[in-house]
Amino acid sequence: MARIVQKRTKRTQKFAYILKPFVVYMLVKTAVMLVLAILIPSLPITGIAAWVEHNAPQLSAVVNAAASMAAAAFLLKDFLIEVSTTGEIDIDQNVFRQFAGFLRHGFWGERKAGNAVSLILCALLGITASFAFNILVELTMLRSEKYETVEAIQYSVPVWLGILLYGIISPMVEEMVFRGIIFNRTRKFFGVVKAAVFSALLFGFFHGNLLQFLYGTAMGMLMAVCYECCGCFAAPVLLHMSANLFVFLMSTQPWTAFLITPVWCVVFMALSVAAMALIITARERLENK
Numbered sequence: 001m002a003r004i005v006q007k008r009t010k011r012t013q014k015f016a017y018i019l020k021p022f023v024v025y026m027l028v029k030t031a032v033m034l035v036l037a038i039l040i041p042s043l044p045i046t047g048i049a050a051w052v053e054h055n056a057p058q059l060s061a062v063v064n065a066a067a068s069m070a071a072a073a074f075l076l077k078d079f080l081i082e083v084s085t086t087g088e089i090d091i092d093q094n095v096f097r098q099f100a101g102f103l104r105h106g107f108w109g110e111r112k113a114g115n116a117v118s119l120i121l122c123a124l125l126g127i128t129a130s131f132a133f134n135i136l137v138e139l140t141m142l143r144s145e146k147y148e149t150v151e152a153i154q155y156s157v158p159v160w161l162g163i164l165l166y167g168i169i170s171p172m173v174e175e176m177v178f179r180g181i182i183f184n185r186t187r188k189f190f191g192v193v194k195a196a197v198f199s200a201l202l203f204g205f206f207h208g209n210l211l212q213f214l215y216g217t218a219m220g221m222l223m224a225v226c227y228e229c230c231g232c233f234a235a236p237v238l239l240h241m242s243a244n245l246f247v248f249l250m251s252t253q254p255w256t257a258f259l260i261t262p263v264w265c266v267v268f269m270a271l272s273v274a275a276m277a278l279i280i281t282a283r284e285r286l287e288n289k
Contacts, residue, residue, distance in 0.1 A: 014189045021078055021181045022202060025071045032067035057156035065169045072173045079176050082184040083233050109232025118282045122226045122235045125275040126242030129222055131259075132268035133215050134247055138260045155251050162248045171240035178203045178220065179227050179236045196224035219243060225276070229283040 040059070041052045052059060072079075076095045080102060093101075109115055157165065178199050186195035200220030204213040223236035250256045 018185045029067045029071035032070045036063045057153045065165045068173045079180045082181050108234050118230045121275050121279045122239045123242040126239040127246045128268045128271040130243035130247050135265040166248050167245040175237045229279050
């Protein structure tokens with residue numbers, strides 16, 4: 001008689017299973033970025049080297065987005081398994097078609113008025129929390145040379161491209177990896193609280209500098225809580241999208257400088273707490289019906 005061995009019973013096995021998608025994502029993304037960095041300047045186009053040098057910041061942002069999407073493609077099956085609401089994956093169907101089906105039928109969760117209100121609140125939370133944290137950064141002057149470099153690249157692109165890169169591609173890809181896969185996998189082994197903390201810390205670490213680590217960890221916690229409260233993948237994605245878009249668009253508006261005061265920081269923090277409380281309350285009402 002065959003002996004049945006339970007899989008991933010040791011802590012090391014659990015962490016290896018949880019961290020594998022992150023490692024794959026980073027390796028593939030780095031490899032694609034290196035290939036594109038070598039390939040683009042080598043294209044047989046007159047003046048390509050000068051064009052690349054002149055548009056280096058914008059090109060860096062586009063290459064980063066392209067590499068992120070390529071890396072996420074390697075994790076689509078893992079993502080679909082983790083976010084599946086039916087517990088079934090059609091192995092005979094193309095994985096990209098499965099993903100398209102998820103976006104149509106599973107992305108928004110339950111089609112209820114209460115859930116729609118919660119998703120709107122998630123988007124508002126993204127705006128208030130991101131602005132509160134950014135005001136705090138400006139007030140405390142927690143900046144570094146590496147952060148300044150990242151900021152210069154992000155804000156160098158045209159508005160339409162910034163909306164595409166930071167308002168759509170980046171939130172969707174990063175939420176697939178950190179909440180869709182890592183949060184869900186950690187939750188199965190260690191519970192909601194530890195999963196929220198771990199996925200948030202890893203999300204902060206992913207950004208590569210101290211300031212964005214702190215910002216990413218704080219926002220990552222909010223995204224995980226919203227995901228858990230709303231029960232659908234749209235919640236963290238909408239929060240992430242609204243936060244990125246608001247910060248990007250406001251960075252181009254000089255009139256926002258008057259908001260960089262302790263009073264406005266407290267105001268936006270209070271609004272964030274209120275939005276979070278309403279999201280939790282809305283979820284409790286839905287569960288009690």
